[in-house]
Amino acid sequence: MGSWCMGSFDSDGALDRRIVLRNDGVRLIGQARAALARVTDDGSELAELWADTANVDAWRAHVAELDRRLGDIET
Numbered sequence: 001m002g003s004w005c006m007g008s009f010d011s012d013g014a015l016d017r018r019i020v021l022r023n024d025g026v027r028l029i030g031q032a033r034a035a036l037a038r039v040t041d042d043g044s045e046l047a048e049l050w051a052d053t054a055n056v057d058a059w060r061a062h063v064a065e066l067d068r069r070l071g072d073i074e075t
Helices: 011-040 045-051 056-072
Strands: none
Touching (some): 011 056
16 A cells, blocks of 8 residues: 555544544534524524514524534434
């Protein structure tokens, strides 16, 4: 091996990177879902601004759909 690359292929390292990426994905999905919860909270300025529009229900539905999709991601 190595005729086209500079060194040998380290399959254990590749697996380690995959595990790190998976763990980062779990962390990032959790952060995204927490952010969605914060912006839709009753005390949120963003939620208050949307409450003053005719599209508040559609906005809440879109945010809920995004949260559902994030929850469906398998990591």
